[in-house]
Each structure stands twice: as C-alpha cells, then as structure tokens.
C-alpha cells in the first residue's frame with residue numbers, strides 16, 4: 001500500500017514537472033517571436049547594431065542618404081540640365097533683356113593712325129546714340145611706320161586676308177544696331193573689318209558703316225560699302241556715312257536722317 005501511495009506521489013510529481021516544462025517551452029516561441037519581429041535582422045549580429053545604434057538606422061539611412069544624396073546627385077545631375085535649363089533660362093532672360101533693350105547699339109571701329117580719325121567719329125556717334133564703344137585691336141599690331149603698315153595692309157587686301165582680332169567679343173547678339181567704322185585702306189575697308197563681320201551671324205542686324213580717308217574719294221568708300229555688304233551676312237546694311245572726322249554736322253545729319261537724333 002505504501003508503495004502504491006509512493007508511486008502515485010511520484011506520478012503526481014512527474015505530472016507537475018512535465019507541466020512546468022511545457023510552460024517554459026511555450027515562452028520560448030514568444031521570445032523568439034519577439035526576435036522575429038525584427039525583420040531584416042535575420043542574424044543576431046546584424047540585429048545588434050540595428051537595434052543598439054540609432055545611427056545604424058541612420059547608417060541604414062546612410063544608403064538612403066546616399067540614395068538621397070544620389071537622389072540629390074540625381075537631382076543635381078538632373079539639375080545639371082536644369083541648371084543648364086536655368087542657365088538657358090538666364091540666357092533666355094538675357095536675350096529677353098536684349099529684346100527689352102531693342103535699339104541697343106554697338107559702335108565698333110578700327111583706327112590705326114595717331115590722329116585717331118575713325119576713333120573721333122566713333123566717339124561722336126557713341127555720344128549721340130548712347131551705344132557701346134568697341135575699338136578692334138589687331139592680334140598682330142600693324143607696324144607703326146606708315147610705309148610698312150601700307151605694305152602689310154596691301155598684302156592683306158590682295159589676299160582678302162582676315163587678320164585676327166585680339167579683343168573680339170564672343171557674341172554681339174545683344175546688339176541689333178551696329179555702327180562699323182574704319183579708315184579707307186587701299187581703296188576699300190581694312191581687312192580686319194571683314195574679320196569682325198564674318199565672326200557673327202548678323203541676320204537682322206542693322207549695320208551703319210562710317211568711314212573717312214585722306215583723299216575722301218567716294219569711289220573708294222563705295223568699294224568699302226560693297227565689301228561690308230558682302231561679308232555682313234544676313235545684315236541689313238544701310239547707306240554709310242563718309243565724312244571727314246571733324247565734320248560733326250555731317251555726322252549729326254546722318255544720325256538724324258537714320259533716326260538716331262536724341
């Protein structure tokens with residue numbers, strides 16, 4: 001009997017023990033289910049930094065940051081064209097400004113002698129029109145000696161050369177009116193005038209040539225006008241002004257006749 005009681009007691013202890021084990025095993029999945037709530041942290045070693053370092057979140061954001069910096073790069077690179085677009089927009093604005101400043105005038109001239117006769121004319125025209133003044137400087141300066149300069153200029157004319165200009169503007173698109181001044185050289189315009197004219201698309205540009213010379217031979221001036229008309233591609237070349245450099249009345253009359261009176 002005692003044995004039976006003992007056996008029952010033992011059995012009861014076993015049942016309790018097993019019941020207790022069963023409960024412990026059930027908590028484990030709960031724990032692991034907690035672990036499992038951290039996706040992306042499949043392995044514990046990866047979880048740790050992910051959990052313990054918010055920076056990791058940030059560092060996991062790093063790629064995002066990278067991504068976002070990529071995005072911003074992309075944005076930047078996509079901005080590049082935008083930048084281009086915006087610079088285009090600026091250009092457009094610039095050209096709009098150009099349109100706004102219809103009547104913007106450039107007075108460009110070449111003058112060689114120490115008297116600066118063409119320069120005097122250019123200055124007068126600039127004063128009367130309020131335009132911008134530009135003196136063309138040859139990249140290879142002409143000899144200061146008259147005879148030597150004459151020889152160089154003659155060769156250039158004979159070869160229809162295009163001597164380089166040291167200060168050639170990249171663009172003159174902002175100007176819709178261009179006065180082009182020069183002394184007569186070898187019965188026509190100096191070849192540097194051809195260089196200037198051929199450097200741009202002058203379509204639609206209003207060109208007003210002006211010149212003077214030692215002889216004031218109108219036939220030579222006519223030759224120079226022919227030269228300007230030939231090389232000012234697309235421009236509207238008006239009849240030019242051919243008066244001596246001191247003839248401000250003649251200059252004024254020409255300006256008024258062409259609508260530049262102030």
Ligand SMILES: Cc1cc2nc3c(=O)[nH]c(=O)nc-3n(C[C@H](O)[C@H](O)[C@H](O)COP(=O)(O)O)c2cc1C
Nearest residue numbers: 111112113116117118150183185186187213214215
């Ligand atoms: C190389 C050269 C060629 C010239 N050829 C002529 C010419 O064919 N006909 C003329 O009347 N004067 C000619 N001249 C004189 C200039 O046209 C004149 O001196 C002019 O006033 C110079 O203008 P600038 O002071 O703007 O240089 C020539 C002068 C030079 C230096």
